[in-house]
Amino acid sequence: MxxxxxxxxxxxxxxxxxxxxxxxxxxxxxxxxxxxxxxxxxxxxxxxxxxxxxxxxxxxxxxxxxxxxxxxxxxxxxxxxxxxxxxxxxxxxxxxxxxxxxxxxxxxxxxxxPNLRKLKLRLRRYATSEAHSFAATLPHLNQLRDLELSHVDLDRLSLETLSNFLANTRSLTTLIMTDLNIESEDAVVVVQGLKRNATITTLSVNRSLVSLESSQCGMTFSNYIRWNKTLRTLSVTSRSLKSFTDLRPIIGALSYNNTLFELNLIGLLLDMQNKQLITDMLIQNRTLRSFRMVDSLGAGCPFHRHSNVKPEVRAVGNESCLLSLWLVALTENKTLKELHLNLSRIIEPADYSSLFKALARNTSLQKVTLQTMRKDDMTQICRALQDTGVPERFFVIEPHELDTVAELPGCNELTSTSVACCSPLESGPLHSAVYLLPTCSHVKLLRLRMAAETLNSNLSSFIAQYIANTTTLRELDLIFDHRPWPLHTLNQETECPQRTLVKALSNNKTIRRLSIEGLYFDHTETQMLVGMVHSSRTLCQLSLFPCSHISATELLQKLSQNISSNYTLLDINVYRCWENCSDLFAVEEVARRNSSLVTRAADFVMGTKFKYCAVAAELLQCSPGLVAKVQELALIDENEAALRVKKSLKSFSDLDDFMRLAGVVKCSVTCHRLDDGKKQLVDLNRDCWLHIRQYIKLGDIQDCI
Incomplete structure (x- = not known):
């Protein structure tokens, strides 16, 4: 080959x-x-x-x-x-x-x-030969740090091999087995290996490992958590809504564990007794810094108002039992810094205000993330957050619909919002929302979903005006359900709405992520859209899914032409026209290349002074993707990240710094004096050198072989 x-x-x-x-x-x-x-x-x-x-x-x-x-x-x-x-x-x-x-x-x-650090394996049931081959490699993976197993069907012998690997490894720090289903009688084999492990700091498992269906497995896992001294992050996930998860093996042990910093409970069905266990744990634990409980069963559960609650907890205030549990926990706990909750699954809407005030009084909590709440509660939630006096510590994620769009301007805590319209007969809220959006500078993410026939020239004009003029919007989803019109009946009048939108998008300079689904673009609109993508220096993520295969094919063909000149796009998802797979490959390769450059550039900003990283930083110095990456790595806001990028580029603005980073000199530039007395490179003052630097990039200098 x-x-x-x-x-x-x-x-x-x-x-x-x-x-x-x-x-x-x-x-x-x-x-x-x-x-x-x-x-x-x-x-x-x-x-x-x-x-x-x-x-x-x-x-x-x-x-x-x-x-x-x-x-x-x-x-x-x-x-x-x-x-x-x-x-x-x-x-x-x-x-x-x-x-x-x-x-x-x-x-x-x-x-x-020689250097494998991370391995992710996804098989399927009954792939026994592949599973056996993989298990046999485990003792040889001496440098592996991260291992993720998904749908790997391991028999008893293979599980014992995995257990021995976990017990003996000296390199593994992260183990993810969220999608690894093991029978309870076999799960204990894996847990026994974990008990003997001395390196894992991050563990993600599903409920089968903590199940009490096998008392031996549950007790073994409990002992592992109780006595472990290396684990820092634990995640337990359930993919099933058929039965409750009993957290006693974990929660009871955490009362003794003094090394775990982060606990994530995802998708678990919890009865009242287990909810009480969680709040008791938060009261007693003194090391946990981050707690996340999302998609857990809420008030609709028949076990929600369970009678098995401590009398002293039930007696606190006149709130519901569950709220009382949380109020006590938040009053007693002084070490938790981050909390991530799905409120609609935990307490009643009437209790939101009391909970938020308790959260605000807990001064150790730096960030509270609230997820997936009912739209009927959003106005009430925003008002309750404002009443806390510290709304900046609360984050409402995912786009939410309001019970009334008239409240949108007053909901400053709602940075992402969604407006849907199923038919032209129900377009009133959509029109109202579009009319109000220019007054809502707090909205960073907007999702508009509508029946395609709703998009007329009047509505598209309002949407386009907002898109063209906004200076705060960062993410935009435009979703149109159903085909807007038969292709053979297109005329100039019906072409206007989407053309108006495309023109507005071409004028926007703030959107970082754009998704358009369900529209038809003619030749002119396709060319306009492609021109916008090619020339944009702010758009980092793009998804385009036209309703017509013909439209999608032309869009992909034109998008692939000259796309290599774009260094901003980091993620591109387009309609997959397999007959044009070479065009699709070209588009996705550009996103891959740009992502690599951002990775290098961010590493330079964070302090790694390698030439190839500096070259990327110089090339992408104005890229919003670079600023976002630095934000992520340094845990700082956008403005501070932009300043860091600017400062890092100044670090090699002087002659000696530039030449040293380029690999031309080791320390500084020196020149042998000439008899004719003419000026040499070192004789240039800073202003002259900076003028020359406008025409010389770090990447122009070839590496020494």
Whole structure:
């Protein structure tokens, strides 16, 4: 397969090239990633740079075409070489399609990989051969730090191998088994391995490991949590709504554990007794810094008002029992800094105000995130948040609908909102919302969903005016249900609404994420939309799903042309026209390239002074994606992140700093004096040098071989 022609460009790939990576320098393979991806992408994978100078094979989509057997073979062969010969490859996603006929080849490569740090494996039930091959590799993964197992069907022997690996590993710090279903009598084998582990700091499991259906498993897991000294983050998830989860093995043990900092309970059905256990734990625990309980069963549960509540807790105030539990917990706990709750599943709407005031009085809490609340409660919630006096500590996530859009201007705490209209006969709230939006500078995310026939010239004009003039909106979703009109009946009048929207989008300079679904774009509108995408220096995420295959095909073809000149887009999702897969590949590769550059640039801003990271920072200095990445890494706001980017670029503005970072000199620039007395490089003052720097980029200077 050496020098095999790639699928789209027809270029030749020398896949046997050795690894050349070293500290501060990229492996030569980084210059040919797009060629490697011409083999991986048809199989549903993509090589990405998720951390500077390190390559990851990432699953990007599912492949359903049975004719791609050959591409899986090619991909597995390439992966084998990458893992065995390239120390710059540190992370791999594997699935049943890639493993099915090639598990021995791939598992052999896993054993030989010199620098594999992260592995994600997703199989399916009854893939026993693949599961056995994988289990056999575990003792050889001496450098693995992160392991995620999903739908891997492990028998008793394989579970014992996994258990021994967990007990003996000296490198593993993160283990995710959220989608690993194990029978209760076998789950104890895994927990026994966890008990003997001394390295894992982050653990994510499903309810099968904490189930009391097997008393031995539940007690073993409880002892693990009670005596463990390394675990910092624990997540327990349930995918089933059929039965309650008994948290006694976890919550009781946390009264003794003094090292766990973060606890996440996701999708669990909890009765009143378990809710009391949670609040009791929050009262007694002195080390937990973050607690997240979302999608838990709420007031509609028949067990909601359970009688098994401590009398002293029931006696607090005149609020409901559950509210009393939380009020006591929030009064007593002084160490929790972050709290993430789904309010509509925990307490009654009438109790929101009392809870918010208790949260506000707890001065140790720095961030309270509220999720998925009923639209009928939103106005009341916003008012209650304002009454706390510290609304800036509360965050309402996900776009929410209001019970009345007239309240939107007064709900400053609601930064994301959604307005839906099922038919033109019900368009009143939609028109009202669009009319009020210009007065709502607090709205950062807007989702408009409507029946396509609702979009007339009048409505589109109001929406377009808001889009063109807003300076605060960051995310916009436009969803149109049903086909707006038969393609053969299009005329100039019906073309106007979407053209008006496209023109407005072209004038907007603040939107970072844009999603349009269900519209038809004619040739002119397609060209306008493509021009907007190509020229935008603010749009980072884009999703385009026209209602017509013809429209989608033309859009994809034109979008792929000259898309490489865009260095802002980081994520692109477009209608998948498989007959134009080369265009689709080109578009997704640009997003992959830009994401790599952001990763490097952010690393430079955070303090890594490698030349290839500085080159990326200089190239992307005005990119909002870079600012957002620095925000994420440094946990700071947008303005401070922008200042950090600017400061980092100034760090190599002087001559000596520039030449040193470029690798031209080790310390400073010196020049031998000439007899003619003419000025040399070191004789330039700062202003002259900065003028020259306008025409010289760090990336223009070739590395020494």
């Amino acid at each position: 050496a020098f095999e022609k790639t699928h789209f460009s027809g270029s030749r790939l020398n896949y046997r090239t050795p690894c050349t990576s070293r500290e501060g320098h990229l492996c030569n393979i980084f210059g040919d990633i797009h060629l490697w991806n011409e083999f991986f992408w048809p199989a549903g994978f993509q090589l990405k740079e998720l951390s500077p100078g390190r390559l990851s094979l990432v699953k990007v989509r599912d492949v359903y075409d049975p004719l791609v057997k050959r591409v899986w073979k090619d991909a597995s062969t390439l992966l084998h070489h990458l893992l065995t010969h390239h120390r710059c490859v540190s992370s791999v996603d594997l699935d049943i399609d890639l493993m099915e006929d090639h598990h021995e080849l791939i598992c052999d490569a896993l054993c030989k990989s």
